[in-house]
Amino acid sequence: MSHKFPALIAGTLLTAAVVIGQQTPATRTPPPAAAGTTTKTLPPAAAAKAPVAAKPWVTPRTPDGQPDLQGYWTNATYAPLERAPANVTTNKLFFTKEEYDARVKQAAAADEAQTTPGTTGDVHYDFTQFGLDKSQNPFAQDMRTSMITDPPDGRIPAQTAEGQKRARERTAAYRPAGGYNAVQDIVIGSRCIIYNPPPGPPMLPQGYSGNYQIIQSRDSVMILFEQIGDVRIIPLDNRPAPPLSVRNTMGISRGHWDGDTLVVETTNFAERPQGRNAALAGISDNFKLIERFKRTGEDTFDYEFTVSDPETFVKPWTASMPFTRIKGPIFEAACHEGNYGIEDTMKGARMADKQATEAAGAKKPGQ
Amino acid sequence: MHSWRRLTTFLAIAVIACLAIVMASIVSMAGQQTPSPAAAYRAPRTKDGKPDLNGIWEANNSANYDIAPHNASSAPLKIEAAIGALAAIPPGLGIVEGGVLPYLPAALTQRKANFEKRFAEDPEAKCYLPGVPRFMYMPYPFQIIQGTDHIAMVSEYKSALRDIYMNSTKKAPADSWMGWSNGKWDGETLVIDTTGFNDRSWFDRSGDFHSDALHVVERITAASPYHLNYEATIEDPQVFSKPFKISMPLYRRMEKNLELLEYRCVEYSEELIYGKYRKVPLQ
Numbered sequence: 249m250s251h252k253f254p255a256l257i258a259g260t261l262l263t264a265a266v267v268i269g270q271q272t273p274a275t276r277t278p279p280p281a282a283a284g285t286t287t288k289t290l291p292p293a294a295a296a297k298a299p300v301a302a303k304p305w306v307t308p309r310t311p312d313g314q315p316d317l318q319g320y321w322t323n324a325t326y327a328p329l330e331r332a333p334a335n336v337t338t339n340k341l342f343f344t345k346e347e348y349d350a351r352v353k354q355a356a357a358a359d360e361a362q363t364t365p366g367t368t369g370d371v372h373y374d375f376t377q378f379g380l381d382k383s384q385n386p387f388a389q390d391m392r393t394s395m396i397t398d399p400p401d402g403r404i405p406a407q408t409a410e411g412q413k414r415a416r417e418r419t420a421a422y423r424p425a426g427g428y429n430a431v432q433d434i435v436i437g438s439r440c441i442i443y444n445p446p447p448g449p450p451m452l453p454q455g456y457s458g459n460y461q462i463i464q465s466r467d468s469v470m471i472l473f474e475q476i477g478d479v480r481i482i483p484l485d486n487r488p489a490p491p492l493s494v495r496n497t498m499g500i501s502r503g504h505w506d507g508d509t510l511v512v513e514t515t516n517f518a519e520r521p522q523g524r525n526a527a528l529a530g531i532s533d534n535f536k537l538i539e540r541f542k543r544t545g546e547d548t549f550d551y552e553f554t555v556s557d558p559e560t561f562v563k564p565w566t567a568s569m570p571f572t573r574i575k576g577p578i579f580e581a582a583c584h585e586g587n588y589g590i591e592d593t594m595k596g597a598r599m600a601d602k603q604a605t606e607a608a609g610a611k612k613p614g615q
Numbered sequence: 616m617h618s619w620r621r622l623t624t625f626l627a628i629a630v631i632a633c634l635a636i637v638m639a640s641i642v643s644m645a646g647q648q649t650p651s652p653a654a655a656y657r658a659p660r661t662k663d664g665k666p667d668l669n670g671i672w673e674a675n676n677s678a679n680y681d682i683a684p685h686n687a688s689s690a691p692l693k694i695e696a697a698i699g700a701l702a703a704i705p706p707g708l709g710i711v712e713g714g715v716l717p718y719l720p721a722a723l724t725q726r727k728a729n730f731e732k733r734f735a736e737d738p739e740a741k742c743y744l745p746g747v748p749r750f751m752y753m754p755y756p757f758q759i760i761q762g763t764d765h766i767a768m769v770s771e772y773k774s775a776l777r778d779i780y781m782n783s784t785k786k787a788p789a790d791s792w793m794g795w796s797n798g799k800w801d802g803e804t805l806v807i808d809t810t811g812f813n814d815r816s817w818f819d820r821s822g823d824f825h826s827d828a829l830h831v832v833e834r835i836t837a838a839s840p841y842h843l844n845y846e847a848t849i850e851d852p853q854v855f856s857k858p859f860k861i862s863m864p865l866y867r868r869m870e871k872n873l874e875l876l877e878y879r880c881v882e883y884s885e886e887l888i889y890g891k892y893r894k895v896p897l898q
Binding site for chain 2: 310311312313316318428429430431432436439440441442461463464465466467468470472477478479481483487488490494496497498500518577579580582584585590591594595597598601
């Protein structure tokens with residue numbers, strides 16, 4: 249492992265270390281028999297506190313009487329977003345315990361595989377050394393073969409021709425040709441503009457450091473995402489969304505309580521070709537995202553989101569996943585402030601130019 | 616002789632002044648129960664009985680240019696040549712009580728050096744986190760979200776977050792830009808004690824700076840439905856010969872449906888930081 253690991257990783261090392269230092273791996277209970285529901289996780293503390301005869305769990309509430317979503321959470325998981333075609337064919341909704349354990353073991357082994365010193369992979373992907381890989385962090389046991397719950401086949405619906413075209417064009421613009429001629433040629437995640445794929449919405453599990461903090465007042469819910477320290481604020485007062493000429497990379501969100509469920513509608517997404525994750529690359533101006541947050545236990549809440557964009561997808565689709573409590577704290581990421589990965593990349597590119605010029609010059613006299 | 620006359624005059628003025636104040640008070644009390652400006656305002660309460668500071672707030676002063684009193688000025692001619700009076704710096708009375716930052720001699724030299732290279736080296740130019748107290752008077756709104764055990768302050772400026780741990784005695788696990796803030800309520804006042812800073816943020820665009828020994832104690836008190844009184848004691852024995860105080864009002868932003876939007880300034884700072892590595896320099 250070279251000392252040149254990027255700031256993106258460096259900025260999160262301490263947090264990860266703190267989390268690991270304080271957190272014992274959560275106990276993973278087997279999945280419920282009912283198909284299509286999210287696996288519930290019960291960490292040991294809660295399990296110990298909840299003997300068989302204990303009172304049923306009740307939703308904790310803030311002083312304002314709203315379900316309390318505050319705390320530190322992760323949605324780290326090894327469940328795939330989409331169901332593999334073979335599992336669609338056999339209508340397999342859950343992995344067996346053996347299959348699931350093998351998947352986790354395999355993924356953890358891949359995370360742990362020692363990278364070759366001095367290679368790009370070594371610089372970027374040696375997660376285990378700093379405890380960044382999921383297998384060292386708490387993660388929810390989710391034995392489903394897909395996070396997508398609707399359509400029932402667990403697959404993202406077909407995209408319209410228009411959606412496919414948009415996705416193609418944006419993907420092509422993702423990495424400009426011509427190498428590192430200017431810093432703008434580097435992807436936005438590495439430049440610490442926004443984590444890539446964006447931390448939401450929707451809040452899809454990340455490769456590492458998929459950690460969140462929620463602070464909640466009477467009229468707003470704040471969600472901090474650890475990577476790059478991105479913050480969403482969701483007003484709860486039913487105000488209208490601004491005109492579509494005002495756009496955020498993370499969209500503009502409006503929330504309300506539907507019983508004990510926080511329902512958040514987000515529109516006004518900025519077109520950010522580099523930043524959208526692949527599944528959402530083709531989204532149109534009329535993209536609307538609905539998220540639902542519901543506490544399900546002392547240390548869990550369920551998170552579900554529905555993507556509606558008739559100009560891009562032939563029908564809406566929905567995915568869900570559990571969030572599991574972590575002890576925290578989440579530390580300041582300050583990704584851009586220490587981003588010497590970019591500095592070194594750009595410097596290296598110019599040195600390579602110089603060497604190429606010199607080599608060409610040295611060749612000439614001998615020709 | 617002279618001093619006797621002075622004293623007599625002073626006493627006479629003092630007596631008249633006292634009488635005037637008493638009379639004014641009587642008139643005021645007789646007229647209506649008008650509270651004096653100093654009378655304590657009692658903020659509305661959250662459900663758990665704390666003063667309710669939720670909302671979007673913003674300072675409205677030129678402290679981000681210079682926390683000390685300062686006259687209007689312009690940037691170096693080269694910058695002025697490019698953007699004209701947009702490069703100018705508005706004047707201001709500053710927010711430093713007494714008007715002077717008590718720099719130690721070596722630190723004053725450093726401050727002057729910072730000032731000379733402020734357009735390239737101000738952390739704000741590089742879109743770095745603002746630190747404390749600069750967060751509070753950046754020319755961007757910030758939102759207070761009062762949670763149960765945490766109070767969040769989120770700036771529109773690069774979504775910078777101050778996470779205030781209420782009733783906590785935890786210490787910073789490591790130095791950071793925004794420091795580690797422990798808060799508590801002292802009656803009407805939110806008191807925030809922040810340590811654990813790195814030495815990289817500045818107080819303003821003029822190069823006023825601090826070391827990693829910085830210790831900031833802030834007192835925030837609602838003074839009306841529309842403004843908060845903000846004061847902070849700044850202590851840094853490596854840079855200043857004694858603690859000093861800053862104070863200013865913070866105003867509630869009253870626009871209907873106002874919300875913080877994204878200001879991802881990283882991408883606006885990149886030519887300053889990495890422009891020298893362009894294959895083809897900008898014309």
